[in-house]
Amino acid sequence: xxxxxxxxxxxxxxxxxxxxxxxxxxxxxxxxxxxxxxxxxxxxxxxxxxxxxxxxxxxxxxxxxxxxxxxxxxxxxxxxxxxxxxxxxxxxxxxxxxxxxxxxxxxxxxxxxxxxxxxxxxxxxxxxxxxxxxxxxxxxxxxxxxxxxxxxxxxxxxxxxxxxxxxxxxxxxxxxxxxxxxxxxxxxxxxxxxxxxxxxxxxxxxxxxxxxxxxxxxxxxxxx
Ligand SMILES: C[S@@+](CC[C@H](N)C(=O)[O-])C[C@H]1O[C@@H](n2cnc3c(N)ncnc32)[C@H](O)[C@@H]1O
Numbered sequence: 001x002x003x004x005x006x007x008x009x010x011x012x013x014x015x016x017x018x019x020x021x022x023x024x025x026x027x028x029x030x031x032x033x034x035x036x037x038x039x040x041x042x043x044x045x046x047x048x049x050x051x052x053x054x055x056x057x058x059x060x061x062x063x064x065x066x067x068x069x070x071x072x073x074x075x076x077x078x079x080x081x082x083x084x085x086x087x088x089x090x091x092x093x094x095x096x097x098x099x100x101x102x103x104x105x106x107x108x109x110x111x112x113x114x115x116x117x118x119x120x121x122x123x124x125x126x127x128x129x130x131x132x133x134x135x136x137x138x139x140x141x142x143x144x145x146x147x148x149x150x151x152x153x154x155x156x157x158x159x160x161x162x163x164x165x166x167x168x169x170x171x172x173x174x175x176x177x178x179x180x181x182x183x184x185x186x187x188x189x190x191x192x193x194x195x196x197x198x199x200x201x202x203x204x205x206x207x208x209x210x211x212x213x214x215x216x217x218x219x220x221x222x223x224x
Contacts, residue, residue: 005137008092018064018102022092023159027063027102029212034106036189036212037070044187044209044220045153051075053082058151058179060167061158062090062135064102065116069109072131083132087149089140096120141172150181156188161195170198177202180223191217 009021018027029036042048045057057071068086075084094102096117103113119126124135136143154176158167166172168190176186177199186199191208196219200206204221211218 006092008094008098010094010098012101016105018094018098020092020159023163025159025163028066031213033066034070034109037067038074039212040189040218041067041155041157041187042070042074044218045155045185047071047074047153048078050152050185051078051080051084053080054085055153056085056087056149056151056181057153057155058149059086059088059155059157060140060172060176061155062088062093063157064094064099065113066103066106066109067155067157068133069103069106069112069116072112072133073109076130080130083128083130086131086133087136087147087151088133089136089138089143091137091139093124093135093137139166141166141169144172144175144179147179150179150184152181152184154180154184154186156186156190161190161192168192168195168198170201173198174202177204177223180204182223184223185221187218187220189215189218191215191219195219 010018011021013019017030059067072084100117103109116126124137126133158164161168186204196206199221203223205224206219206221208217208219
């Protein structure tokens with residue numbers, strides 16, 4: 001009846017990069033996680049051009065909160081003064097101590113990270129004049145079904161399809177499409193053929209584009 005929440009178990013590479021023991025993968029690029037986020041998710045969804053009042057980003061896999069902070073930073077830099085809406089689904093939340101440690105990799109995000117951690121101490125929401133964020137804790141496959149919103153942009157950021165197939169299941173990707181506004185988009189670092197086919201069958205126009213650094217390709221899509 002009650003959902004049991006298990007925190008993420010981690011090990012650290014060079015004391016800087018969190019690796020999930022369960023999924024046996026790092027949470028972000030060992031080259032530069034922030035650059036990768038900007039390439040894959042911010043540019044991939046063309047957010048500089050598309051942000052407008054009431055814009056809603058949704059994400060599969062909150063992890064360290066890096067994607068949220070990078071998106072929030074861009075929103076502020078572009079001069080928005082209303083709250084960006086951001087919803088993220090996370091089944092195995094990190095402890096705030098681990099999250100805080102991971103985010104120390106980016107001093108330029110320090111002030112936003114401090115605000116994030118402070119607010120998360122009292123629950124899974126963050127409300128400021130420029131951010132209205134909610135982390136929905138539990139298995140995304142179950143939680144998304146009962147989410148009553150549509151996102152303008154989706155960040156599909158599960159671990160790799162090979163290690164974390166749950167976050168790339170057909171039913172979940174169909175549900176992502178159902179929860180995407182008209183003209184909405186998704187982006188993801190993976191270009192796995194079966195993921196692209198599933199997203200295409202779910203109703204997105206899917207494109208394969210240049211990936212980050214050594215990754216040759218990634219995927220973006222537009223809901224027509
Ligand atoms: C690559 S990490 C996400 C990194 C993150 N976006 C960031 O900014 O740090 C993938 C995340 O998906 C989460 N995850 C894996 N399976 C899940 C599921 N079934 N439902 C929700 N979250 C899941 C993992 O716990 C992990 O935090």
